[in-house]
Amino acid sequence: MYRIGRPRIYTALIITLILESTLFNFFKIGGIQPNFMLILVVFVGLYSEWGEALETGIAAGLLRGAFSAGSVGINLVAFGACALLVSYFKNKVYRENFLTQIIVTLTTALFISVFAILARIVMKDVLFVGIDLFGALTRTVLLISLYTSLFSPPIFYCLRALLPQRS
Amino acid sequence: MSRNNLTISILTAVVLIWAVNTIFSATRDKILNIAKPALKTSQNISYKIRSVVLPESKFSRENRLLREQIGVLKNRLAQLDEIASENERLKKLLGFKRDLSYKSISAKVIGRDPSNWTSIIYIDKGKEDRIKKYMAVFADKGLIGRVIEAGPSSAKVMFITDPDSSIGVVIQRTRYDGLLYGTLTRQCQMVYLSLNADVWPGDLVVTSGMGETIPKGLLVGTVEDVFIDKSRLYQTAIVKPAVDFSKIEEVLCIE
Numbered sequence: 001m002y003r004i005g006r007p008r009i010y011t012a013l014i015i016t017l018i019l020e021s022t023l024f025n026f027f028k029i030g031g032i033q034p035n036f037m038l039i040l041v042v043f044v045g046l047y048s049e050w051g052e053a054l055e056t057g058i059a060a061g062l063l064r065g066a067f068s069a070g071s072v073g074i075n076l077v078a079f080g081a082c083a084l085l086v087s088y089f090k091n092k093v094y095r096e097n098f099l100t101q102i103i104v105t106l107t108t109a110l111f112i113s114v115f116a117i118l119a120r121i122v123m124k125d126v127l128f129v130g131i132d133l134f135g136a137l138t139r140t141v142l143l144i145s146l147y148t149s150l151f152s153p154p155i156f157y158c159l160r161a162l163l164p165q166r167s
Numbered sequence: 168m169s170r171n172n173l174t175i176s177i178l179t180a181v182v183l184i185w186a187v188n189t190i191f192s193a194t195r196d197k198i199l200n201i202a203k204p205a206l207k208t209s210q211n212i213s214y215k216i217r218s219v220v221l222p223e224s225k226f227s228r229e230n231r232l233l234r235e236q237i238g239v240l241k242n243r244l245a246q247l248d249e250i251a252s253e254n255e256r257l258k259k260l261l262g263f264k265r266d267l268s269y270k271s272i273s274a275k276v277i278g279r280d281p282s283n284w285t286s287i288i289y290i291d292k293g294k295e296d297r298i299k300k301y302m303a304v305f306a307d308k309g310l311i312g313r314v315i316e317a318g319p320s321s322a323k324v325m326f327i328t329d330p331d332s333s334i335g336v337v338i339q340r341t342r343y344d345g346l347l348y349g350t351l352t353r354q355c356q357m358v359y360l361s362l363n364a365d366v367w368p369g370d371l372v373v374t375s376g377m378g379e380t381i382p383k384g385l386l387v388g389t390v391e392d393v394f395i396d397k398s399r400l401y402q403t404a405i406v407k408p409a410v411d412f413s414k415i416e417e418v419l420c421i422e
Contacts, residue, residue, distance in 0.1 A: 018202065020281035021289070022209035026217070028413065031353050032283055065191065066198040068280050069287050069315055069325055072191040073184025116284050117351065119184075120330065137351060144283050 045086030057083025309409030
């Protein structure tokens with residue numbers, strides 16, 4: 001069974017969160033920023049055993065929630081579910097392939113975006129008036145997911161060097 | 168997955184969300200405080216890298232400064248118009264007097280919420296610097312939002328473009344009032360405008376001062392489009408905020 005190790009994963013999570021909140025604002029295009037935390041969770045999901053992936057997902061969700069204004073629990077469940085999903089399918093895909101990495105990240109990014117919107121609509125009574133909200137949201141969700149997935153191969157490459165597996 | 172398993176999963180998720188929210192709501196402001204030094208350092212590095220990677224030419228710097236000055240003057244003009252129209256109204260009502268000036272606390276932006284579904288920044292001032300929850304936050308050109316969480320020495324500010332944000336506003340020219348909401352698509356919408364309200368693209372939108380947490384007369388933005396709501400009971404206006412939210416580095420919190 002392969003593991004990456006708690007200290008390295010938690011350090012990576014904290015550094016990612018701080019960089020996402022500050023330095024990585026460089027990557028914002030039209031107000032949209034890639035979800036680097038999700039890429040890290042997907043990486044751990046693909047390269048580590050399911051328990052460690054779930055723990056990483058939950059920790060990522062908690063950290064994201066703590067630094068945000070919305071519900072902490074939504075992030076926790078969304079990231080946790082993503083980690084479990086990736087872990088479940090990891091043996092069915094060839095994880096070293098760029099295309100696989102992009103598709104897996106794209107799928108999880110779509111899942112997490114749709115989950116976040118639905119949860120906010122249900123829990124926060126988000127306003128629906130006038131504009132073509134469905135069309136606008138679809139475009140935003142797709143753009144965020146595509147943008148995030150395109151970053152996954154180079155980040156996976158760096159993470160493989162920084163977070164090697166241990167048996 | 169069977170129907171029973173799906174039901175159990177959904178129920179577990181709901182209970183987990185509720186439990187985590189309850190436990191975390193009391194401690195969340197302190198977590199940001201712990202991360203403040205790291206955020207501040209990282210943000211300073213980010214500004215330095217930006218100045219190296221994207222150096223400003225003499226002309227673009229001059230252009231930016233002039234644009235900033237225009238923003239400040241526009242805001243001052245909106246305030247003066249507000250005072251003038253208020254004066255007019257008060258003259259009619261006799262004997263009332265009001266002061267639009269306010270005290271403010273300046274703060275630096277030390278980070279931004281990376282989530283794509285919320286519009287929040289972190290500032291380097293908190294309760295120790297007299298920052299309180301619900302304080303109005305202002306940039307050079309207009310209102311940007313309000314404080315939603317104040318820790319000991321840092322705070323979170325929610326932009327007016329966030330879907331959870333709602334503030335009372337009026338059309339400056341005609342005094343028709345409504346509520347300004349953010350949306351998931353990062354636009355602002357002024358809703359509940361009466362059907363006979365005289366609103367046109369280009370009209371300035373300022374705060375109404377209702378609710379007493381946000382002072383009256385702060386510039387919010389400009390009307391871009393007006394249409395009748397699907398319910399046919401109200402009009403809705405799309406409002407372009409006066410501030411470019413991607414370039415905020417310093418803010419003023421209004422006491």
